[in-house]
Amino acid sequence: MAMCSHYESVTAPARLKKAFGVEMPPGVRADVWPGYTSLFIRRPKAWESGDDAVPGHEAMAGVFGMIPHWAKDEKAARRTYNARSETVAEKPSFRDAWRLARHCIIPAEAIYEPDWRTGKAVATRISRQDGQPMGIAGLWTGWKSPDGTVIRSMTMLTVNADTHPLMRNYHKPDDEKRMVVILPPAQYDDWLDAPPDQSMDFMRQFSADLMVASAV
Template sequence: MCANFKPLTLDQIRDLNLPDIPFEYPDEVYPNYELPLLFKSDQGLEWRKVHFGLIPKWAEDKNIALKTYNARNETLLQKPSFSEAIMKCKFGVIPVNEFYESKYFDSKPQRWGVRRKDGNAIYIAALYEIARLGDEIVRSATMITMDAIDHPMMKEFHEPGSVKRSVIVIPHERLDEWLGWNSPDIHSFVEGFPEAEFECSHVPKAIIRKTSPQLNFFD
């Protein structure tokens, strides 16, 4: 599953001829952070700032996003958190520069980054929702995932065992088709991304060192 990624860059927006994003967003995203979601309205492609983790209309608060940032494509219709959104075909993509997964060595996880070799953004299939929490309108989205036990790259991630998952990557040439899809049956989009077009490497988290009070004593 994917719980951490870097959204697309300004250069990637220009290279893909996408509309400018009219709001700020963080350089790196975790569950319940806000991020840019791309979807299609009657006016064409549009961006919305959404929470990472789908917040259904019946939710009492935003904390549910900490559990709903990934959604298995196999059970979208059965899970109460996602069933209404999938029935209404609320499809979008979360464009990312790089996403992170855990790779285990001697039972210890390392953070590895997955990215396209050509430097373009990755379109990750997403399902979005709009809910009202009290007086606040909340927009949110989840990444749709698939079984990856046979994928040459993605099967190497996550804890050792028989359960391996991957985000669903929408090919650039199918973006318009996905954003306009009007059926809850998304089987034709459930396929592993072509490994030859992607690369991965160890990307340790940046260590933010706290300044010692003693070092600043004479400042």
């Protein structure tokens, strides 16, 4: 079942800084598919030290698609770009990051989904109606490649969208409808700080009234 496999990252440094308060890392692609490098936002590891010099957020370059620590190579990212909220705690690719509450926010200008209502797949761009970037709830992890390089990666969390006025229109007619978890900006810090036993509280649909869709 396909979910969100294609999105447009935030790549304008000033826009990223204004919306998320972080500096743009190098190597970020605008047009993102599984296995491509984009960015995610997390709490810095030294955040809990109480040092006022440590910023509250940091943007990291990361591969779109989770590469679990036990993966043999980076190809795992092609299948792990979305994590179903209903099964994320059990799936081997995601359960460690979920248990450790490795929460992140994935900045996106838009996501792309196929509209099959005409019988053919029509690529559709979905964004926030107010023109602001989306902050998508995700998980991140680190993977040590055979040459010792640490590669960070991320996945977008998804929820059922069978009843969502907008997102129920996408994907094939017989498929379960899904949507990524788009966080209200007021919840960004709450999500980054949430302990594992509160993570499910954020797995909610984003209001259709706040979204806009247009055929590409």
